[in-house]
Amino acid sequence: MTLHYETLKKWKIKDIERTYSAKDSILYALGIGIGQDPLDENQLQFVLEDRLRTLPAMSVVLAYPPLWYWERGTTVNPLKVVHAEQGFVMHRPLPVSGTVIGKTQITAIIDKGISVGALLRTENQLIDKKDQGLICTVISSSMARGDGGCGGDSDDQKEYEFPSRLPDAQISISTLPQAALLYRLSGDYNPLHADPEHATKAGFSRPILHGRMSFGLANWALIQAFCPTQPELLIEMSARFAKPVIPGETLLTKMWRKDKKIWFCSEIVGSNKSVLTRGEALLA
Amino acid sequence: MALDYEKLMAWQEPEIIQDYSIQDTILYGLSLGYGSNPVDENDLSFVYERQLKAVPSMATILASPWGWLYRAKVGINPTLAVHGFQGIHLYKILPVATEVGSVLKVTGIEDKGPNHGAIVWFERNLYETKSGDLLATIEASMFCRGDGGCGGAKYEHGHRQIKERPMRPPDFIRHYTTLSQLALIFRLHGDFNPIHADPLVALKAGFNRPILHGLCTYGMATKAILEACCDSNPKGLKSISTFFSAPVFPGDAIDFRIWLNHNSVYFEAVVSLRDAIVLKGGSAELHSAEKRFGL
Numbered sequence: 001m002t003l004h005y006e007t008l009k010k011w012k013i014k015d016i017e018r019t020y021s022a023k024d025s026i027l028y029a030l031g032i033g034i035g036q037d038p039l040d041e042n043q044l045q046f047v048l049e050d051r052l053r054t055l056p057a058m059s060v061v062l063a064y065p066p067l068w069y070w071e072r073g074t075t076v077n078p079l080k081v082v083h084a085e086q087g088f089v090m091h092r093p094l095p096v097s098g099t100v101i102g103k104t105q106i107t108a109i110i111d112k113g114i115s116v117g118a119l120l121r122t123e124n125q126l127i128d129k130k131d132q133g134l135i136c137t138v139i140s141s142s143m144a145r146g147d148g149g150c151g152g153d154s155d156d157q158k159e160y161e162f163p164s165r166l167p168d169a170q171i172s173i174s175t176l177p178q179a180a181l182l183y184r185l186s187g188d189y190n191p192l193h194a195d196p197e198h199a200t201k202a203g204f205s206r207p208i209l210h211g212r213m214s215f216g217l218a219n220w221a222l223i224q225a226f227c228p229t230q231p232e233l234l235i236e237m238s239a240r241f242a243k244p245v246i247p248g249e250t251l252l253t254k255m256w257r258k259d260k261k262i263w264f265c266s267e268i269v270g271s272n273k274s275v276l277t278r279g280e281a282l283l284a
Numbered sequence: 285m286a287l288d289y290e291k292l293m294a295w296q297e298p299e300i301i302q303d304y305s306i307q308d309t310i311l312y313g314l315s316l317g318y319g320s321n322p323v324d325e326n327d328l329s330f331v332y333e334r335q336l337k338a339v340p341s342m343a344t345i346l347a348s349p350w351g352w353l354y355r356a357k358v359g360i361n362p363t364l365a366v367h368g369f370q371g372i373h374l375y376k377i378l379p380v381a382t383e384v385g386s387v388l389k390v391t392g393i394e395d396k397g398p399n400h401g402a403i404v405w406f407e408r409n410l411y412e413t414k415s416g417d418l419l420a421t422i423e424a425s426m427f428c429r430g431d432g433g434c435g436g437a438k439y440e441h442g443h444r445q446i447k448e449r450p451m452r453p454p455d456f457i458r459h460y461t462t463l464s465q466l467a468l469i470f471r472l473h474g475d476f477n478p479i480h481a482d483p484l485v486a487l488k489a490g491f492n493r494p495i496l497h498g499l500c501t502y503g504m505a506t507k508a509i510l511e512a513c514c515d516s517n518p519k520g521l522k523s524i525s526t527f528f529s530a531p532v533f534p535g536d537a538i539d540f541r542i543w544l545n546h547n548s549v550y551f552e553a554v555v556s557l558r559d560a561i562v563l564k565g566g567s568a569e570l571h572s573a574e575k576r577f578g579l
Contacts, residue, residue: 023472027311030472035465038534039483039493047468048481176463178319181331185307194332196323206323247322 003118003147004075008109011074013122016063016102017129022049024186025096028058031183032216033175042228054094056234057219059136060086061186061212062094063102064124069142076120077146083211084119085141087238091134099129102138109152117145118152139238160278162263167254169225172269173217175209177248183213208244214251214275215239218266221253222281226262236282239264242274251275260284287402287431289393292358297388301413302347306333308473309380312342315470316503317460326516338378340518341506343410343420344370344499345473346378347386353404353426360404361430363489367498368403368427369444371525374420377518383413386422394425398433423525446527446565450550454541456512460504462496464535470500495531501538501553501563502526508540509549509568513576520576526551526566538562547572 029035029046032055037043045053069076108121124138176182180193188210191198199207219237227233245251250269253276255262264279313319313330316339321327329337354362386408394403407423425444463469467480475497478485486494506524514520532538536555540563543550547570553563570576 026468027472030465030469033465035468036463038465038468038481044481044483047465049476050478050482176320177322178314178331181310181319181322182314182469185311189333191334194322194328195334196328 002075003077003109003144003150005109005150005152007073007075008106008120011106013065013068013104013106016065016104017099018063018102019099020062020097022052022097025052025054025058028061028186028216029055031179031186032057032213032220033173033179034220036174042224045229045231052096053231054096055216055219055223055231056088056090056094056136056237057212057216059088059090059094059126060138060140060215061188063100063126064138064140065102065104066188066190068104068122069120069144076144080117080146081120081142081144083140083241084143085121085139085238085240086212086215087139088236089137089139090232090235091136093232094126094135095128100135101127101129103127108156109150110155111150111152112143112148112155114149116148117143118147118150119143160280162265163256163258165256168257169255170252171221171224171255172250172252173221174250175217175245175247179213179247180207180209181247183210188212204244206246209247211241211244214241214245214266217245217251218253218264218276218279221251221266222255222262222264225255226257226283233284234281235284237280239266239276239279242277243268245275286359287393287428287434288359289434292356292393292404293390295356295358295390297349297352299385299387300347300349301383301385303383304346304381306336306381309336309338309342311469311472312345312503313339315466315473315500316341316507317462318507326511329516336380337518338380339503339506339510340374340378340420340521341372341499341503341524342378343372343374344422344424344502345475346410347384347408348474349388350475351477352388359431360428364401364430365426365428367424367528369405369423369425369525369527370498370502371423371523372420373423373523374521376417376419378419379412384410384419385413386410391423393434395434396432400432401427401429402431402434403427444525447550447567449552450543450545452543455544456508456542458508458512458540458542459537460508460540461537462504462532462534466500466534467494467496468534470497475499491531491533493533496534496536498528501528501532504538505540505551505553505563505566509542509551512542513544513549513570515577517576517578519578520571522569522571524549524566524568526553526563528562529564530555530560530562532562
């Protein structure tokens with residue numbers, strides 16, 4: 001059995017409601033590794049309740065339906081699905097606490113061919129329950145590697161070209177060996193990120209970091225480089241996942257800026273292993 | 285205004301009830317350094333939900349009336365008050381998730397005289413609400429450096445005198461490096477005293493940077509003893525107590541020196557780089573080797 005385009009296109013993903021506290025926002029920031037310099041005010045703003053701000057990338061973990069494609073009847077082969085792309089567009093700053101509703105729709109099923117798979121794109125509207133205002137649009141893509149050749153929507157890949165010069169900024173962020181164990185407390189309990197046996201079965205030598213955490217690390221790198229005291233100025237961001245990060249590795253993010261537009265990519269220091277490619281971001 | 289002896293001795297603290305989850309138990313394990321080797325089965329057993337165990341010292345952070353001595357408004361000078369002693373006596377294995385309750389009681393005030401401070405002793409029993417089972421007795425003291433000469437009955441905690449360190453080199457040494465952000469993580473257990481997080485508040489209290497929670501160092505000592513003497517089996521520990529003798533700063537590397545004599549442990553903790561003994565007069569009682577190692 002293979003992916004049935006019409007069925008999946010009409011598939012309804014259930015809304016998610018999530019109430020989170022300032023403590024949850026702090027735990028998310030600590031999970032990313034913020035606070036490594038506990039005297040740096042630009043880090044303390046994400047971890048101290050008396051001056052708390054949120055990292056925009058937290059929007060992508062708050063009310064996203066995890067593993068929705070595991071539900072019966074989607075026709076997707078869930079065993080072969082990997083997280084492929086992540087992005088967000090902020091409409092207003094994410095509150096440090098509150099109740100949010102996530103409404104997710106499948107927006108595109110792109111057939112990349114039998115040997116590659118089908119790219120499943122979703123859009124998650126993150127809504128503040130208090131006033132029903134839209135906080136953020138989260139765009140995620142997963143590659144269903146077992147479902148290529150399904151005959152989906154036409155490819156919409158845009159041109160991507162960053163300035164051909166040395167990066168305007170480079171930020172490296174080290175991760176802790178226990179980073180995935182701390183990060184998962186923000187809600188993604190997939191054993192791939194904690195259980196060595198499970199990781200081996202999935203083809204990795206040891207548990208890997210969450211893709212959304214790599215994305216969060218790059219988000220923090222961008223903020224450090226371009227808006228360290230005003231994180232809310234970073235209003236758009238997107239990237240493609242190339243390789244997973246192993247907890248303990250150091251992520252180097254290279255950034256180019258032209259006016260409000262930023263291009264970036266992230267790699268592992270010392271290995272030239274690309275982790276995030278086709279990175280783009282926008283400042284307000 | 286000085287410490288009001290009568291008022292403090294008669295102080296009644298309301299009962300605290302706390303419902304804690306496996307996430308809380310995992311976060312506690314992570315905050316003691318478990319998981320720093322993320323593929324080590326033993327480390328994982330304290331930070332991963334499959335076959336999860338609770339570190340016994342977690343009793344100290346459960347259903348705790350954090351900051352009660354400052355809220356009590358009994359005249360103590362809070363900026364000069366420091367954690368003096370911590371001990372627990374364990375009756376049952378801590379569940380990895382349940383609802384617990386406890387009531388704190390002041391047990392005594394030890395007046396060291398003017399210029400020497402006063403020690404406020406208190407304890408609480410931690411029980412599981414569902415079963416009514418008593419899980420642990422938690423005893424602690426705050427050393428109120430600005431409140432000596434408060435008067436009242438002379439109170440002596442005779443059983444809490446610091447014991448002599450054995451004359452031989454330690455039988456075990458466990459070396460742990462703490463994370464620079466450790467206090468920021470540990471405070472999520474409930475002690476939001478800004479002295480552990482806000483550089484300006486720490487400076488006002490006389491420290492050039494925020495200090496680590498004493499209860500975190502205490503938890504690491506528990507980890508060290510479990511690893512060195514109990515094959516990391518929480519069932520092996522009966523009781524553990526220590527005096528706090530100097531602050532630890534997040535990022536410090538700490539040596540836990542452990543002497544084992546039959547089922548009794550003496551321990552201390554040292555930050556070698558600063559030549560500081562941070563825990564002294566530590567003592568622990570273990571169950572028999574058969575029980576510790578599950579023979």
